[in-house]
Amino acid sequence: MKELKHLNKYFRKYWFKLLMGVIITIIARVFQLVMPSYVNKSIQVVEDYVANEVGEEAARSMLLEYILIIVGAALLSGFFTFLMRQTIINVSRYIEYDLKNEVFDHYQLLSLNFYKQNRTGDLMNRISEDVGQVRQYAGPAIMYGIQTLTLFVCLIPLMFIKAPTIAFYALVPLPILSVLIYWISRIIHLRSTKVQQFLSTLSTFAQESFSGVAVIKAYSLESQVNEEAATLAEDGKTKSMDLAKVQAWFFPLMILLIGISNIFVIYVGGMQYINGEIESVGTIAEFILYVNMLTWPVAIVGWLTSIVQRAEASQKRINEFLHEQPSIQNHSHEPDEIHGKITFKNVTFTYEDTNITALKDISFTVNPGETVAILGKTGSGKSTILDLVARLYDVSSGEILLDDRPITSLNLEALRSSLGAVPQDAFLFSDSIRNNIKFGKEDATEEEIIKVAKMAVVHDNIMGFTHGYDTVLGERGITLSGGQKQRVSIARALLKDPKIYLFDDCLSAVDTETEEEILNNLKRASKDRTTLIVSHRVSSAKNADQIIVLEDGRILQQGKHHGLLAVDGYYKELYNSQLSEKEN
Incomplete structure (x- = not known):
């Protein structure tokens, strides 16, 4: 991540908003953790009522209380999730804005030799597509990373405290999911880099074709340019399809391994309930909710890695130009009056x-x-x-x-x-x-x-x-x-x-x-x-x-x-x- 260190100055600039975003993210996830345990309690109330251990009025009262707690927790979690996006994602947009301005300002400082050696399409692609990839790191990657860390720290110990055996079997497929998605993300990174490079080529071709349309028409070269465009489009389609084929594995693998985790929870939890090792079927329902809450964060570990890798590749391309020093240096910052000799x-x-x-x-x-x-x-x-x-x-x-x-x-x-x-x-x-x-x-x-x-x-x-x-x-x-x-x-x-x-x-x-x-x-x-x-x-x-x-x-x-x-x-x-x- 050495190339991404360039963004640290922006993180320092917006540190307060980021800190507030982190705190709000933790609060949102804590409220989310309230819901599964109260689902368990609600099921236990129904079981107790069926077993005639509580009366109807008491059962109704407790169910209403638990449902209100669940709905309230869900609403609060949603509200803080909204605030989380309004802080962290907004910061990423501020950083995108600042970085684009930094790149553009630096472009204007660079000397004519630089522009002779680099194509306009490539310059435009780095300030648009590459900065967009970096923004994903400065926003979604941080936001989802904090979410994932919070859930791991809070939820996994809670699961082992409540039912260690079910927790073990529920979590077994998740590391496999994370490794598979990390592996897929590595391939996605390589192929998405090729797509980014192709977009630079395509931007250059389009920019030159549109700027030189008068010459193209004067020489009646429309068909030749169209053939070149078709060849480029075919090349782009091939690269994009190669990327899409790998990306297509992402959600099916995630759903498959979620299903396996849920099957383990239902089977192991069911056997434990039959054997009297757990008190309520509600524990099984609670763990199914835990598994589904953990699935996206676990899957996201690989996805976050992919985001960071793509951002690293894009920031490296940006840094290549930001580190380019203008050959014409301003050696004086004092105002000089020019007379004209x-x-x-x-x-x-x-x-x-x-x-x-x-x-x-x-x-x-x-x-x-x-x-x-x-x-x-x-x-x-x-x-x-x-x-x-x-x-x-x-x-x-x-x-x-x-x-x-x-x-x-x-x-x-x-x-x-x-x-x-x-x-x-x-x-x-x-x-x-x-x-x-x-x-x-x-x-x-x-x-x-x-x-x-x-x-x-x-x-x-x-x-x-x-x-x-x-x-x-x-x-x-x-x-x-x-x-x-x-x-x-x-x-x-x-x-x-x-x-x-x-x-x-x-x-x-x-x-x-x-x-x-x-x-x-x-x-x-x-x-x-x-x-x-x-x-x-x-x-x-x-x-x-x-x-x-x-x-x-x-x-x-x-x-x-x-x-x-x-x-x-x-x-x-x-x-x-x-x-x-x-x-x-």
Whole structure:
């Protein structure tokens, strides 16, 4: 149970509710133990009446008294059982809530490399299915475990005190039942682990299929995806049926061994009654009730073992990610004010997952309020520069300074709060357009939202929708065109009004006229703001204070628009090429 030690902090957090649950559980079971002895007494009263040892009135009075005690004990036991579930099971739900939040919070801390190495479906399965399995340990396992322990401690000594011979024979099959159910539970554990792993695979497949449905339809691959889904479903059915076949033994074995215990009680008790070793048939009835009260707790020993094993396996999967340390660490917890000066000193960066060196010995400086355009072929390292400024990765060698301080020494939250980033692949949430724009500034007014939408030249498009700014987008903004998504993302960044703008080829899906209008608006909005623009178009770069041309991770050219046009090179060739395309 070493993996489950992670939950101890939550048990300490809710110790009072758990303690109350334990006390209530014991009380509920004690009231339950009252009933069999009074059933015995009631039968004895009937026997005494039949034997003319008590009169009718006395018999009626005692029977009514015993029945009221039985009903009262049953009601009190039921009431405390309800309270027991309201305490212990509720605590398990609190722990489930806390654990899901802990996992989700940790997911957000982890670096991009983690998400490159793990699938979304698996991440989702661990925070849903695996946490659900752990909750069974934190709730039902504790509750039924206390019930079982209470009944064992109280009931078994009581049975041997009242009739040791009947007690011995009544209890003989129960250890066999417990061992068999433990053995079945071991097999259930192994097979349920396979089912859990399969659910991760299925979640990943479903998530990727639904996210990529446009590509699947475009390539007419529906039948192929359906075949893969059918193969997965068949595999899942096989694993689930293997599990179900073992689980099917659980209750039949329990009923069989309960029956054997009851037969022993009736036969041995009957022989003892005939021989005069016990005084009343009521003792037999009492022991039958005891056996049936013990059956579920005994059976549950194996079931509890299975719950703990499944929870252990699930918590181990959860801990694998909780113990994962983010590669990007926040080394300062003091609030830092960012002004916007960026300096790259001999920066080299290699991606760990691919071992590709994206940047090689890069050096440049951007002063506060300047605009720098970064151009180059695909794979030249343009986007990597923006990722390093946002500290999504740390450099392999060299140093990045922000306001003449090492970027790694700055408060990470302060750094990223000072950035307004528009990624190459614009990501929008399945929410209203208004809320997507407000994502960077939750308290923004309607006037501010409309203002930045107009600056991003997307206001007219939004007002053309039936519900305007209240239009709810599909997943990943699928409702909008590529250009509209980019412009909504630009509006989001503008609303934040950060110290540093990072635009990663964010105008690639808009026409040149719209691009020109947006660039003019961006120039006014980013006045006194440091701006880095990654682009494939000279039109996005020509007005920049500095232009950097990258090739194969190195700076190929650096300067202003007119200066770069004066020399032969990549920038001049790109300018002439795009100029001729525009004229045609």
